[in-house]
Amino acid sequence: MNQTTATAPDGSGAQLELVDVVKKYPGQSRPAVDGLSLTVPAGQTVMFVGPSGCGKTTSLKMINRLIEPTSGQILIDGEDITGQDATQLRRSIGYVIQGGGLLPHMSVAENIGLVPGLLGWDKARTKGRVEELLEMVGLDPAVYRDRFPRELSGGQQQRVGVARGLAADPPVILMDEPFGAVDPITRQRLQDELMSIQEELQKTIVCVTHDIDEAIKLGDQILILREGAEIAQYGAPEEILAAPADDFVADFIGSGSKLKQLSLLRVGDLPLSQPQTCRVGESVDEVVRRVEAAGERSVVILDAQNRPKEYLFLRSLKRHQTVPVFSHELQTVVDQRSTLSDALDAMLVSSHGGAMVTGGSRGDYLGVISYDTVTEHIRTLQTQTGQIRAVPSAGWEAS
Amino acid sequence: MIEFIDARWADILFRSYQHSSLVIQSLLLATVIAVALAVLVTSCRRLTPVANAVSAVGLTIPSFALLGLLLPIVGIGTVPSVIVVSFYAALPVLRNAVVGLQGVEASLIESARGQGMSGAAVLWRVRLPLAWPVIMTGIRVSAQMAMGVAAIAAYALGPGLGTYIFTGLTQVGGANALNYALVGTLGIIILALILDALLVLLSRFTTSKGIRA
Numbered sequence: 001m002n003q004t005t006a007t008a009p010d011g012s013g014a015q016l017e018l019v020d021v022v023k024k025y026p027g028q029s030r031p032a033v034d035g036l037s038l039t040v041p042a043g044q045t046v047m048f049v050g051p052s053g054c055g056k057t058t059s060l061k062m063i064n065r066l067i068e069p070t071s072g073q074i075l076i077d078g079e080d081i082t083g084q085d086a087t088q089l090r091r092s093i094g095y096v097i098q099g100g101g102l103l104p105h106m107s108v109a110e111n112i113g114l115v116p117g118l119l120g121w122d123k124a125r126t127k128g129r130v131e132e133l134l135e136m137v138g139l140d141p142a143v144y145r146d147r148f149p150r151e152l153s154g155g156q157q158q159r160v161g162v163a164r165g166l167a168a169d170p171p172v173i174l175m176d177e178p179f180g181a182v183d184p185i186t187r188q189r190l191q192d193e194l195m196s197i198q199e200e201l202q203k204t205i206v207c208v209t210h211d212i213d214e215a216i217k218l219g220d221q222i223l224i225l226r227e228g229a230e231i232a233q234y235g236a237p238e239e240i241l242a243a244p245a246d247d248f249v250a251d252f253i254g255s256g257s258k259l260k261q262l263s264l265l266r267v268g269d270l271p272l273s274q275p276q277t278c279r280v281g282e283s284v285d286e287v288v289r290r291v292e293a294a295g296e297r298s299v300v301i302l303d304a305q306n307r308p309k310e311y312l313f314l315r316s317l318k319r320h321q322t323v324p325v326f327s328h329e330l331q332t333v334v335d336q337r338s339t340l341s342d343a344l345d346a347m348l349v350s351s352h353g354g355a356m357v358t359g360g361s362r363g364d365y366l367g368v369i370s371y372d373t374v375t376e377h378i379r380t381l382q383t384q385t386g387q388i389r390a391v392p393s394a395g396w397e398a399s
Numbered sequence: 400m401i402e403f404i405d406a407r408w409a410d411i412l413f414r415s416y417q418h419s420s421l422v423i424q425s426l427l428l429a430t431v432i433a434v435a436l437a438v439l440v441t442s443c444r445r446l447t448p449v450a451n452a453v454s455a456v457g458l459t460i461p462s463f464a465l466l467g468l469l470l471p472i473v474g475i476g477t478v479p480s481v482i483v484v485s486f487y488a489a490l491p492v493l494r495n496a497v498v499g500l501q502g503v504e505a506s507l508i509e510s511a512r513g514q515g516m517s518g519a520a521v522l523w524r525v526r527l528p529l530a531w532p533v534i535m536t537g538i539r540v541s542a543q544m545a546m547g548v549a550a551i552a553a554y555a556l557g558p559g560l561g562t563y564i565f566t567g568l569t570q571v572g573g574a575n576a577l578n579y580a581l582v583g584t585l586g587i588i589i590l591a592l593i594l595d596a597l598l599v600l601l602s603r604f605t606t607s608k609g610i611r612a
Contacts, residue, residue, distance in 0.1 A: 066513055091515030101510030105528045105607035118515050148609030164514070174513075 013204030055229030100161030272367030437496030480557030495537025499530030
């Protein structure tokens with residue numbers, strides 16, 4: 001663990017340790033959390049999953065002491081936090097909740113600057129930090145800084161919620177069903193963004209979810225709990241999928257664990273195809289000639305920043321003189337860190353049987369992942385019955 | 400009527416000023432007391448029904464009777480007027496403040512605490528700003544009521560336009576009786592409308608754009 005801490009970037013995660021933590025509510029015979037012990041290595045993402053009422057949210061809220069543990073110790077970087085001033089403590093732990101939990105009477109900038117303000121940062125520093133964070137979560141500061149939460153979409157509110165959780169650069173971040181309130185496509189995109197942010201920042205993240213697919217996708221470790229926050233299994237996603245500890249875990253991860261492995265595989269692990277591309281502003285005649293010469297019927301349109309803007313059939317493009325600017329949000333774009341199941345979702349809305357793949361923080365175009373590539377891959381998975389496929393390690397285990 | 404006003408306009412203006420001054424100051428006092436009570440009451444759940452009962456029953460006490468009861472204790476003049484007007488003004492504010500504070504979502508308060516806001520910070524920066532539009536509505540209701548109650552205060556020789564109404568009533572049949580009563584009544588109505596308009600402006604000005612209707 002010390003090695004991780006030594007090599008990790010500044011302001012990155014701290015080790016989190018729960019020792020025999022108990023929460024007992026008066027008037028209830030069984031404790032809600034019955035002696036939970038757990039070590040979360042610094043810089044890792046741990047997903048708490050389990051049936052409702054299993055105590056996963058209670059366990060999470062005991063870490064920032066919104067719920068006071070009845071007994072036990074909680075250590076961050078080896079220091080017991082159960083005796084610290086709760087208000088001070090919470091300023092050093094990021095907290096992201098479902099829907100964002102933004103304060104409706106404060107602007108986006110005020111919401112994000114809340115914790116820095118409480119910590120007494122000066123105005124200029126807070127302002128700079130707010131801009132930086134808005135950029136990080138993919139919102140243009142000039143557009144969104146002064147908006148109020150009700151002027152944002154659900155996904156944007158959630159982004160601001162994540163930015164707020166990161167504001168004071170806390171080593172530990174708690175997330176309570178962070179993406180539970182947004183539509184599936186937005187959720188997938190937010191998950192991708194969180195993964196790329198986490199790759200850069202390497203915080204210690206504890207995230208509660210009821211969605212096992214989300215847990216498999218985001219988690220370095222997954223903690224499956226049963227009632228009373230008793231640990232059913234704690235391990236890396238591939239371990240849990242490969243060898244469920246018992247029937248409870250097997251039931252919980254559900255059938256089709258072969259298909260679930262699609263959530264472990266990243267788009268970037270499969271070969272991408274490279275269809276013809278063109279730039280916004282190019283002459284359509286020229287583009288058509290080039291694409292037809294290559295024997296293709298559709299073309300990927302990129303903007304000046306090399307970001308994919310549209311994937312069009314030539315017959316639709318021929319209506320224009322020059323390649324037009326497209327400003328609508330594409331649903332058929334996935335990040336290279338997206339899982340194969342996300343890619344399949346994106347393909348379902350595409351008329352080309354493929355999804356455009358981007359990479360890097362600016363969303364550079366990399367290629368197209370086709371439906372055939374993915375089904376091919378599923379078929380190879382299926383032929384390896386009984387044998388558990390090792391997870392390709394590109395960029396995944398490294399984080 | 401015009402001659403009546405013409406002859407006394409300086410006095411009418413002065414009494415209008417006194418009337419407004421009595422109402423506004425009592426309203427301020429009432430708001431501070433009522434909001435403080437509402438904060439206290441909403442932090443202790445058992446007290447909430449008590450507060451609602453008090454604000455309901457309180458409004459049924461005839462203001463004239465209350466004033467009469469106060470006279471032997473605090474004497475005549477401005478003091479009993481302020482007490483009576485503040486008492487009635489506090490009730491709608493109290494009720495609305497309780498409703499407004501209770502209407503703040505528990506999840507928002509928890510989210511604010513989870514960011515590291517202290518109890519006082521949550522009160523000043525989350526609960527009160529979010530309850531503010533509802534409290535302002537209560538203040539507007541109170542303002543209208545206080546205008547009327549302040550007229551009664553003239554009975555205890557308090558300041559304001561109420562004196563005109565009482566003069567009119569005691570001189571029924573006299574030359575200017577109707578003029579006195581009308582000028583007093585209409586004056587109060589006009590003041591009430593002006594105050595209400597100002598409160599609407601104040602409400603817009605002090606409510607965050609993020610929660611404005």
